[in-house]
Amino acid sequence: MPEGHVVHRLAAAFTDHFVGHVLAASSPQGRFAEGAAAVDGHRLLAAEAWGKQMFLGFEGDLWLRVHLGMYGMWRFSGPGLAGIGRRTGKEAEQDEDGRPLPRGAVRLRLASNTHIGDLSGPTFCGIETPAEKAAATAAIGPDPLRPGARPGRAWDIISASKMSIGQLLMRQNVIGGIGNIYRAELLFRARIEPHKPGRDLTRAQFDALWRDARALLRDGVRDGAIITTRPQDRPAGTPVVGRRMRRDARSYVAFRNGEPCRICGTPIAMELMAGRKLYWCPTCQIR
DNA sequence: ATCCGATGTCAAT
DNA sequence: TTGACCTCGGATC
Numbered sequence: 166m167p168e169g170h171v172v173h174r175l176a177a178a179f180t181d182h183f184v185g186h187v188l189a190a191s192s193p194q195g196r197f198a199e200g201a202a203a204v205d206g207h208r209l210l211a212a213e214a215w216g217k218q219m220f221l222g223f224e225g226d227l228w229l230r231v232h233l234g235m236y237g238m239w240r241f242s243g244p245g246l247a248g249i250g251r252r253t254g255k256e257a258e259q260d261e262d263g264r265p266l267p268r269g270a271v272r273l274r275l276a277s278n279t280h281i282g283d284l285s286g287p288t289f290c291g292i293e294t295p296a297e298k299a300a301a302t303a304a305i306g307p308d309p310l311r312p313g314a315r316p317g318r319a320w321d322i323i324s325a326s327k328m329s330i331g332q333l334l335m336r337q338n339v340i341g342g343i344g345n346i347y348r349a350e351l352l353f354r355a356r357i358e359p360h361k362p363g364r365d366l367t368r369a370q371f372d373a374l375w376r377d378a379r380a381l382l383r384d385g386v387r388d389g390a391i392i393t394t395r396p397q398d399r400p401a402g403t404p405v406v407g408r409r410m411r412r413d414a415r416s417y418v419a420f421r422n423g424e425p426c427r428i429c430g431t432p433i434a435m436e437l438m439a440g441r442k443l444y445w446c447p448t449c450q451i452r
Numbered sequence: 453a454t455c456c457g458a459t460g461t462c463a464a465t
Numbered sequence: 466t467t468g469a470c471c472t473c474g475g476a477t478c
Binding site for chain 3: 234235236237238269270285286287288412439440
């Protein structure tokens with residue numbers, strides 16, 4: 166579910182609604198009882214997003230690191246959190262205190278007096294020391310959503326690599342936060358064929374990719390959805406913006422295997438690249 | 453009601 | 466390169 170924009174939205178939600186509060190932590194499902202106990206009753210001091218990883222900093226030099234992976238999600242309840250994470254569902258059952266019962270296998274519940282965040286299905290979830298947190302963030306490539314990110318680090322790797330730019334963009338140690346959809350859409354918008362070796366990109370091409378990544382990811386944070394099509398390239402009558410936009414109007418190439426390219430009409434191509442589906446337009450994108 | 457695929461990563465092979 | 470993880474939305478019946 167998440168590329169970097171989702172993680173940044175989540176971190177912002179924690180900053181707005183949980184930071185500054187003493188939190189009760191528990192593991193309804195039981196698999197994270199030890200970690201929950203470590204931060205239970207501690208005040209939350211910070212929430213940070215680095216690429217696809219989120220860090221919650223608690224009193225006592227404790228950092229909770231969460232990576233949602235493919236299935237992980239946060240489900241919130243409390244004021245001001247509509248549209249962040251999965252919906253609680255109005256039919257959610259409540260306990261005698263009016264709090265929503267954990268839905269499904271909730272690995273970690275963080276609760277203030279007013280808000281609840283339920284984490285389920287993360288690929289990683291653990292308590293780390295400041296040193297471990299620093300090591301984890303150091304291993305993440307520049308994140309286009311982070312002020313001060315240094316794209317030169319990514320360029321150094323890309324410009325020296327014979328690996329395809331399609332694969333390089335997916336590597337979190339090259340650029341943090343890009344996933345399969347942004348990868349495909351960025352390369353389409355830059356008109357770069359995904360199999361082009363990284364070292365064959367010009368600096369200008371890389372700079373354009375980086376600028377577009379910043380713009381698209383920021384839009385993603387704003388919209389809560391990945392929408393990369395320019396208005397003039399959407400099907401006529403595509404009504405709404407943002408999260409409510411029809412799925413089939415949101416992307417140029419992602420998930421559009423066999424459908425006509427919005428620019429030239431050529432059927433969109435798809436193949437497996439390093440185990441992930443890669444989509445591109447064989448005509449618009451050139452090596 | 454049921455099936456399938458998914459915006460990710462890692463370990464095992 | 467493949468399977469495991471583990472949950473949901475959306476498509477299909």
